[in-house]
Amino acid sequence: MDKTLPEKIRENFPNADVSSVEEERLAVTVPKEELIDILSFVKNLGFDHLVMVSCVDWIDEGQFELVYIVTSYVSYNGESSGKGRQHIIVKIRIDRSKATFRTIIPVYQNAEPYEREIHELYGVDFQGHPRLTPLLLEREYPVPPFRKDFDSRNYVKEFFDSIPEIEEEK
Amino acid sequence: MDRGQMAKWFKDPVKMGHKYSLGVVYFATGCGIIEIPPTITTRWDAERFGVVPAATPRHANLFLITGYVSVKTLRAIIRTYEQMPEPKYLIGFGSCPINGGMYWDSYNTINSLDKYVPVDGWIAGCMPRPEAIFIAVTHLWTMIDKDMADGYKRYKKYYRQYRRNQERVLQHLEWPPLYPIGEGE
Numbered sequence: 001m002d003k004t005l006p007e008k009i010r011e012n013f014p015n016a017d018v019s020s021v022e023e024e025r026l027a028v029t030v031p032k033e034e035l036i037d038i039l040s041f042v043k044n045l046g047f048d049h050l051v052m053v054s055c056v057d058w059i060d061e062g063q064f065e066l067v068y069i070v071t072s073y074v075s076y077n078g079e080s081s082g083k084g085r086q087h088i089i090v091k092i093r094i095d096r097s098k099a100t101f102r103t104i105i106p107v108y109q110n111a112e113p114y115e116r117e118i119h120e121l122y123g124v125d126f127q128g129h130p131r132l133t134p135l136l137l138e139r140e141y142p143v144p145p146f147r148k149d150f151d152s153r154n155y156v157k158e159f160f161d162s163i164p165e166i167e168e169e170k
Numbered sequence: 171m172d173r174g175q176m177a178k179w180f181k182d183p184v185k186m187g188h189k190y191s192l193g194v195v196y197f198a199t200g201c202g203i204i205e206i207p208p209t210i211t212t213r214w215d216a217e218r219f220g221v222v223p224a225a226t227p228r229h230a231n232l233f234l235i236t237g238y239v240s241v242k243t244l245r246a247i248i249r250t251y252e253q254m255p256e257p258k259y260l261i262g263f264g265s266c267p268i269n270g271g272m273y274w275d276s277y278n279t280i281n282s283l284d285k286y287v288p289v290d291g292w293i294a295g296c297m298p299r300p301e302a303i304f305i306a307v308t309h310l311w312t313m314i315d316k317d318m319a320d321g322y323k324r325y326k327k328y329y330r331q332y333r334r335n336q337e338r339v340l341q342h343l344e345w346p347p348l349y350p351i352g353e354g355e
Binding site: 145168 | 241275277328331
């Protein structure tokens, strides 16, 4: 009998905290130094599709949580029907005040737009990324707008509401 | 043809032609566009009112903004509006272009469309039914009759103010002014 996926991950990464969120979804929390290793490891197991990269702002703890979701089009037990398709959710925490991390483009090439988006909306700097240019936003904001300390209402009041109406002669 | 309108046709045939052949650009931002396919197809059949979808903005004279306007969308709206031939009419569809709607406190949604482009009429509601579009079109006919649908004239007259607001939101516009800036208010 082959080892199950959580056992394989626990065996190779003793620091990883593996828990099953629900059926077919596996959450793995690792220290940030091990991220590239674990992503390469699961990619070699057949998880060759990066679904998305996301970011959570834990402002009280002073940390950003980066979430990498990987899956494979062929299910882990070899069925091609898609039944039993496993998702792995890899989470790391980085420091919020010094928000830099390294890019994972060498492992998963399609991480490029996701990292650009996170750079723009959360202000996380991905070192080694070839082009961290604006992707979605047209303007520059005082604080990256998806951070929890961005006061959206105040921004609207100060900026959009301050634009004058067109004054027309009657 | 309605015989009662014969006199109007002889008096100003050009205006009547504009009234009954509105080529529309549906600007598909946000959720409002979901009301458009039943409107232009057989269920409600907008062609009864002479409202026909136009292939490009250069063939159209009615511009329907169907949904919220983000800053990036505003750039496209201004470019589209400036390409349309005169006379051109712009209608905001739904509550979001009027005052932001449910996105009124968003970091990236402009709240009032009429600060940046001239709007001839609003269709309030979230979402308005297709019938509301026809009510708006018949109102627009009345306005054209009375020369009240003058958004494109106001745009030319107050272009300096419109351009100033556009530049304030978009920071850099990569196209030159449509009208000379020195002229007008």
